[in-house]
Amino acid sequence: MTTCAQTGAIPFRERTIMATIVRVRQAGGVEQFEVAHITLPAPGRGEILLRQSAIGVNFIDIYQRSGLYPLPPAGVPGVEGMGVVSAVGPDVTTLKPGDRVAYAGAPVGAYASERILPAWRAVPVPPGMPDAVAATALARGLTAHMLMNRVYPVAAGTTLLVHAAAGGLGHLLTRWGKQRGAWVIGTAGSEDKARIARDAGADHVIIGRNADFAAAVAELTAGRGVDVAYDGIGGSTLARTFGCVRPFGVVASIGQAAGAIAPVSVEDLGPRRSLCLARPSVMAYMNERATYETAAREVMAATAAGLAPLLGRGFALTEAAAAQAALEAGATTGCLYLLA
Numbered sequence: 001m002t003t004c005a006q007t008g009a010i011p012f013r014e015r016t017i018m019a020t021i022v023r024v025r026q027a028g029g030v031e032q033f034e035v036a037h038i039t040l041p042a043p044g045r046g047e048i049l050l051r052q053s054a055i056g057v058n059f060i061d062i063y064q065r066s067g068l069y070p071l072p073p074a075g076v077p078g079v080e081g082m083g084v085v086s087a088v089g090p091d092v093t094t095l096k097p098g099d100r101v102a103y104a105g106a107p108v109g110a111y112a113s114e115r116i117l118p119a120w121r122a123v124p125v126p127p128g129m130p131d132a133v134a135a136t137a138l139a140r141g142l143t144a145h146m147l148m149n150r151v152y153p154v155a156a157g158t159t160l161l162v163h164a165a166a167g168g169l170g171h172l173l174t175r176w177g178k179q180r181g182a183w184v185i186g187t188a189g190s191e192d193k194a195r196i197a198r199d200a201g202a203d204h205v206i207i208g209r210n211a212d213f214a215a216a217v218a219e220l221t222a223g224r225g226v227d228v229a230y231d232g233i234g235g236s237t238l239a240r241t242f243g244c245v246r247p248f249g250v251v252a253s254i255g256q257a258a259g260a261i262a263p264v265s266v267e268d269l270g271p272r273r274s275l276c277l278a279r280p281s282v283m284a285y286m287n288e289r290a291t292y293e294t295a296a297r298e299v300m301a302a303t304a305a306g307l308a309p310l311l312g313r314g315f316a317l318t319e320a321a322a323a324q325a326a327l328e329a330g331a332t333t334g335c336l337y338l339l340a
Contacts (some may be wrong), residue, residue, distance in 0.1 A: 017049065017086075019043070019114040020340075022320040023076045027067025029322035030328075036074075040114060043089040048119050050101070052083035053137035054314075056109045057323045057336040058168075059232070059255050060283070064108060065324065069169065072236070077132065078110025079283070082125060082134040083340070091150050092119045100125040104138035105286035111320055116324040120289060123296045126304040134300075136309045136335035140169045141299035142292075143254065143282040144176050149295075150285070151278050152228040152250045156181030161217060161229035161244050162185045164195035164257070165205065168335035171310040173230055174200040179307060185220060189330065196310070196333055216242035225249060235259040239268065247274040254280065257330070310334035 010099040017040040055078055063069045070177045071077060082102035085095050095101065101122035108113055115247045125134045148154040160177045165186025166172040178201035186202035188194040194205040206216045216329045217226060225246035231238050234256025245251055253261065269275045286292045303309070312334030314324040323336050 007109075015082050017114060019112050021076050021109075021113070021318060022111040022317060023074045024065050024071055025074065027065070027070065030065070030325050032065065033321045033324075035318050040116060043087055043092075043116055045089050045091050046119055047089040047116050048085050048092060048095055048101075049087040050083045050103075050122075051066070051086045051114050052081050052110075052112060052340040054083075054131040055081040055112075055317065055338040055340060056104075056139055057315075057320075057327060057338060058139050059257055059327065060139070061111075062324055062328055076109040076111050078112075079103035079106070079108055080135065080139040081110040081115075081340075082131055085122070088119065095119055095122055100134070102134040103139055104142060104296070105292060106283060111317065111338065112220070113149065113317060115172060120151075120293065123300050129304060130216075132311055132314060132339075133308050134338045135337050136168065136311065137303040138296055138299055139282065140172050140309055140335065142286055142295055143169055143301065144172050145295045145299055146174065146280055146285045147178060147228075147230060147252055147254070148180070148281055149159065151252050151280050154180050154182050158228065159184040159221060159224075159226040160184045160227045161187075161199075161213075161241070162202070163229070163231050163233050163241070164189075165200065165202055165332045166193035166310075167232075167310065168309055169232060169254075171196065171200045171334065172228075174202050174309070175307055176302075177201075180226060185217060185226065187211070194332060195215040200310070202265060215239055217244040228252065230254060232256075234261045236262070238262075238264070242268055242273060242275060245273075245275055248276070250276045250278055252274045252278045254282075312336045314339055 009267045061077040085099045162173045184202045186197040187207045189209045194207045197205045206213045229241050231241045232254040232255035235258030317338045317340045
């Protein structure tokens, strides 16, 4: 056997591993981003070193940057990405250097060219799947998995209201809902976005940022309301969404892209309306290791089978500020991603 001493090669654990990162100086706007270069340790027990190719950009990243979900000082945002395994810790046997993997969840820190990651987070990427697809599949896919399995089981005949149905998550919820035989009503801010939602399978799309979607839903459902509504818009939209759901139906509040949500009174939910309000966390869902290991593989298989996310625009890693600004402004469709 040839040894490092014989070849003059430097053992991996003695090499200097440099990474480019995008970190947040302090909570605030995109001007708080800065590009830095850091040295990484070799992976420890249960860890891998990942050379990233693509990184998903999600609203949760914006919440991390703004301070809604606080990061540590000079913290690096981001919860999903994909790349090639560069090295494994001493007790990692399920992965090897050269494997293509994707991941989502904690620890945050995806805005980086290289990173250390718990090995159990890594999900094999099927051959031929583009990097950008793999990098954006899991966070939204696991959110859809959580919403359609645990929050409210979606099956044939279920009626759904999907806000922002042309966005990355909304588009995926629409496709998954139709694949399960649901009847889907979407909302969209423009005719162009409505066309994307229809292409995803939406049965009806309510167009306009100021549209009276509650009245439209009442008309479309003959006054019954939908079984479950998904609202990632927040602001004043959540309160208006309560008027769209049938008695004993579910409203799932999954974000606040339009701003903070006003306090909700229990009287807003019942007894007259008899609604269930869910505020589920996909991070909590992904932190259940057994759930994550099963659901992530199911999501990756569904992605490979054709239920892939709608890809939006790609940005260089160092353009993370521009990517988040575009997402925050609502000027995008599909899933944004960074190229490391």
